Amino acid sequence: MRRWPTHVVPWLLVVAIGGPATAWAVAHLDDLRHGAPIEWQRPYAPLLALGAVLVGVALFHLRRHKGASLAFTRVGTLAQVRRGAIAWLAGLPGALRVVAVVAFAVALGRPETFKIETREIDSVDIMIVLDMSKSMEETDMSPRRDRMDAALAVVRDFIAQRDGDRVGLAVFAQGAMLQCPLTGDMDVLDWIVADLRIGDVPELGTAIGDGLGMALGQLEKSEAKSKVVILLSDGDNNVVTAFTPEEAARMAHDDHVKVFTVLVGAEGGGWGGLGGMSVNPETLRNIANVTGGEFFRATDSRRLNASFDEVRKTLEKTRRVVKHKVPDRQLFGPLVGLGVLLLILEQVLAATRFRRFP
Amino acid sequence: MTFVTPWLFWLGVAAPLAIVAIHVLDLRRQRVLMTRLGELPAVRRMMASRSPWRRHLKAGLVAAALGLALVAAARPQVRGKSVLRRKGMDLVIAIDVSKSMLVGDVEVAQPHGGWSEGLDPQAPRPVPDDPEWVRGTRLERTRQALIALLAELPDDRISIVMFAGASIHFPLTDDGDLAAQFAHMIGSTDLTGGSDLGEAMRVGTCLLRPEVTDARSGCYGIGVRGEGGRAMPGDARYERDQRRGAVKEEEKDERGKAILVFTDGGASSSQVAGDVDVAQQLGIGIYFVGVGSDAGGVVPELDWEGKVVGAKKDARGNSVTSKLDRAGLEALAQLAGGDGHYAELSPTGPFDVTPVRDALAQIKRGTLERTETERPHDVYAWFLFPAFMLLVIEACIGMRRRVPHPEGDA
Known part of the structure; x- marks a missing residue:
């Protein structure tokens, strides 16, 4: 039973090294991360450290059976020789190897930190009304769509063409209702639409005037340099609660808000002359003229997008800061470095003072 | 391929040579030692099981491993698509807007009087050390706490559900400010009376798991993008919309989902327990936050414009009072998974949202968005993993050669 220390000593060395x-690596990584949390991109890779156990078993225990041997007859004499300090520490190179392998395994977990990168983007605030x-509900748009669906x-x-702008949505009929405040999240807006x-x-x-008025109220809260309203309607104003379309247009003009109007519905008496509900392009044309916007028809949404892009170029943009999370520091370096140093130390020791013979 | 620290790469090329040199020196020294033991051929025969080739092989493996590890340390990078994953969870925040939430038994922050009239994005946010705390409604305090909480959840997608006897929901959004504004768009007068926690659970479940809930579970149209203005085949948008659908499918993987309910209690029937159970089976974590005080207060009655017109009366003409129903909410929290599922919003003073944040921290964050960007991409694992494997393999190679009678013919 005098053999057990020789089994345990190498593992004690592993712990000692x-x-x-580990303490060094933890402290060092803590320094390097600058307060940002460490994220492990391959969280399961450090399980490879179990390979280190295999290495340890191979180096400390199997060597007894798998090692080369030297024939020697006077075993008795040899047994009387006391183990020197170096002999006790014979497992040292192996222990170094085990720790190096662990360091590599942990490094393979790809620890990294992220930083918030701020990017300035040009932005215009747009309310869609x-x-x-x-x-x-009139079905006079091709291909057999009602006006609502076409709008x-x-x-x-x-919305899908916007990049960096903030867009909001107000709807109106008898009265006006805010559906979505200004946001940069186009996906949620598309969802709502x-x-x-x-x-x-x-x-x-x-109530075109009320709808426009509500949009102007939202835009008033924003500090954007350029504000735009896109108004889609079939143009027949017949309810006034707060503002007539003309009043609202003048307010927009005073607030330097350009209103682009889009007529939804076929001009000329509706579907096949059956006398559907009429459209009134004049109201919309007026609003666009008063505010310095433009007038379109819903049939050519491509033209709307193209012209809006043209106009957007001339508008003064607000620089808006958006944040992105981007990779900042790779933390595997110190771990690989540690492993390499231990490995070199192992090789040098194994070739000199800790040489195994044969 | 480029290297961030090229000299380490060259060291990686040179290091194997050094290992080989050490190995050669070691062999020389061993030969010297052997001559001390005796005549060289005789000693060699005594060590018949010693395999010189295995020795060379082991040295070669270590040399290769060291070289590879050093190359890995030099940070090899390739230009190419690197995928950035934004991680977060889907969180439904359900806010009770029943009339009992209008009881003024709590304190709200009142900086410059800017808070009660809708949310002004420019107005200062409530800060913990703001001294101006005034009496306010539970709903207002909840909305202010919501803003504080959203600041703690910058990466998550939030959907707001406002509920009383019925509910109004908003889609999931990445924009925390927008979520806070949604919460200010709906008040008590917009919904029928009552405090139907079950409705909040059902709508929350529909929003979070649209793929397993359908019209039969009362989810018609909830959590599914509507059909309005959809692109037709042949439209310019059509293909793009199809593509967007595909990305969504991929995103769904293993992302954590939770429902957080701000309420002062209410009708907790067996129906609610069933709804909690269904949500849990669908992998949705449920958390309750109690709002209100133990003292309670009188529930106001509103006219159609939302103005308070006195106290709400019951059938006998007595004023209705309401206090925080802690026992009821704790019982629900037990159903939802234990004590950790209930937190309380203190009725006075600064908000402490850390218990809620910590509870939500247990929800798994999954991929919300994948963006592919052209940027240098670290590929050290291509070198480090082989190095690792070589070291393990090398350690497992013994030095003993297979010979029939190792020392027999000595």
């Missing part, structure tokens, strides 16, 4: 090495009155298609197309249905606001009536 691995402990300080959408008519949801009963007359928008939503224009809006969704417009796709969910709109006639009847979400009481649909009997078309």
